[in-house]
Amino acid sequence: MNLARYCLTAAAPDPEKTALEVIGPGGTVLEQWRYGALTDAVLSVAAGLSATGLDRGDRVLLRIGHSSDFPLLFFGAIAGGYVPVPTSPQLTSTETSAILADSGARLVLHDGKTGVPETAGARLLGPADISGLKQAAPASFADTDREDPAFLIYTSGTSGTPKGVLHAHRAAAARRPMYQGWYGMRARDRLLHAGAFNWTYTLGVGLMDPWANGATSIVYDGPRDPELWPDVITASRATLFAAVPSLYRRILKYGTVSPQSFPDLRHGLTAGEALSAGLHEDWKERSGRELYEALGMSEISTYLSSGPETPVRPGSPGKPQAGRKVAILRETGDEAGFAATNEAGLLAVHRDEPGLMLGYWNRPQETNAAFRGDWFLTGDRARGDDDGYYWYEGRADDLMNAFGYRVAPEEVERVLAGDPQIQEVAVTAVPARDGVSLITAFVVPVDPTAFDADRLAAHAAANLAEYKRPKDYKVLKELPRTPSGKLRRTALRQRPGP
Incomplete structure (x- = not known):
């Protein structure tokens, strides 16, 4: 299994169908990538990276802003059997240097616009080099195993030093319960994501999942004032829109939203923070459309959600997606202690969950400490009601x-x-x-x-x-x-x- 191959070929889309569209203000199409050309470009990057002398499993640090180069380099590295390390373009050189040192990346791909880390023993490739990678003769997808490392992403580090979360090639296919459990995804969908590429929310929801379903991913490159988003959604002809709850709130406050807005949109998607019942009600009343929430984390992706097949219960992120092994453990007690209905406890996912990370990079003790027996502790607290809905009760450390x-x-x-x-x-x-x-x-x-x-x-x-x-x-x-x-x-x- 190769994650890039799965995402680009699982749905066997028409090579001439649009896979990626980059739009600017007013909906102007800045770039349009069809599946055939996108796949060729990804495999060219894979070949170009191989020519640099990288070995299978080597890390490649990405210092790339919000452009189509990001997905090409990210999936190109994975296609070649290497491990991309995406980073936020907003990080300073000092912050990026710490990630580079921790990841041990041998190569840094830099777009000439973002902060450059102290490269130490790593090799730095700039804009001209990146252009050369994309022009290499396409290679084949590396014959990787489902348990081989695919990408390394660093958590936001709001309460301490960022730590690397290492995912396997199985991670993309493990997202399949979300396709109908959250999105109601169709091959003809056009999904617009408001987040930055380096975030796992965007990498999964904005790229991996639309492509694995033969749908179209839309990227907006322009001013991001909240009052502009209704027009962006309309001009892009998005059928699905994904953002954090706070952006939906700001859109309602500063933008013009009515049931006549964005006529192509079927419903909105939200994750990243808790969706309040009040915001859900306001969005649904003003837009005339449903807003489906999902709960997840960098270590797993989403595993609880509402969706077209799981009616929204305002204030709850929904139910475990089909096939997910999710439980609420008592906060004290033995390893097999499960919380009773309506009893708050620790939200956990079984270690057999295919989407679960391989572990925290170079932190085996922290990885082991995250488990109670066979259950990975998410750090979230929740309770389950009589109907199977889960109710988020906050972070355990909050x-x-x-x-x-x-x-x-x-x-x-x-x-x-x-x-x-x-x-x-x-x-x-x-x-x-x-x-x-x-x-x-x-x-x-x-x-x-x-x-x-x-x-x-x-x-x-x-x-x-x-x-x-x-x-x-x-x-x-x-x-x-x-x-x-x-x-x-x-x-x-x-x-x-x-």
Whole structure:
């Protein structure tokens, strides 16, 4: 099994069908790649990389911005049996140098625009070299095994040093439960993803899955102001649109959205952070279309979702996708301790899950520590209801301690978000003095001039036990997030006092 071969040939699409379309402002088509030409270009890159003297399994660090070169080089490396290491173009040279050193990459592909790492013993290939790779005579797909390393992606590192997540060639085919369990994917679909290429959400949802189904992937290269996205979705003729919940929220706030907007769109897809029931309701009411959520992580891809075959239950990411072995384990107890229905516990995936990573790069102890018996602990807390829906209860390491009680920030956030004056809210425990932390709510009001903290506190008092209520409310213009849109609670905890 070769991951690149699977993605480009599994659906046996017409070589003349459009696989990748790069569009600019107004929907102008900047690039159009048909399946035949795309496959040839990927295999040319594979041949070009082979000519550099790489050995099977060598890592190749990608310092490539948001352009078609990214998928060509990413899949080209995999096609040749090498291991691409995608990185965000927003990383500094210092940050990239740390990833290069940890990954041991022998080659760095640089587009001339992103920060260049201290290459040490690695060889640096610039824009002219990349052009040469794409012009090499196409090779054949490397005869790799399903368990061979395919790509190495580094987590965002919001709470510490980024660590590498190593995936096998089986990872793409393991995404098949998502095709109908989340997307309702069809070969005639045109999927537009709002994320950056280096993010696993984009690599999988924006590229691997559309191509494995013979569909078309659409990439937007232009200004990313939220009010522009409705026109981008319309002009691209996207039938599926994928983004994080915070972008949907901003589109509704700043853009013009109605049931007449983007006429080709069947429904929206969202992942990367929890989708609130209120945002789901607002999107569905304003756009007239459904919004399907999925829960996953870099180590596995998504495994819980709603979709055309799994009706949305607002506030829940859905049910385990068909064939997934997912469980909720008791937070304390023996290895076989499963949580009861409606009991919050640790969300886990069985080690037999084909989409599970090979391990954390060069961190065998951390890999082993992530398992309880045969179950990989995702780090998320959840509970399951009588109908098989799962309810996200936040990260296990985000739990706050209040007077000896453990409090999930998401529970408090859901209540506070029910106050109409709140646009966004995040809750975390902020150190006040040695040994004392206060549950603090950071709010982005709909109208900052009219925000009433006492009213919000009264709303919390009416809906939360006393020990769960925030002891302080701070107003922000926006919540701190990673480039991929995830909330950075650590940054909130580290904010200086008034």
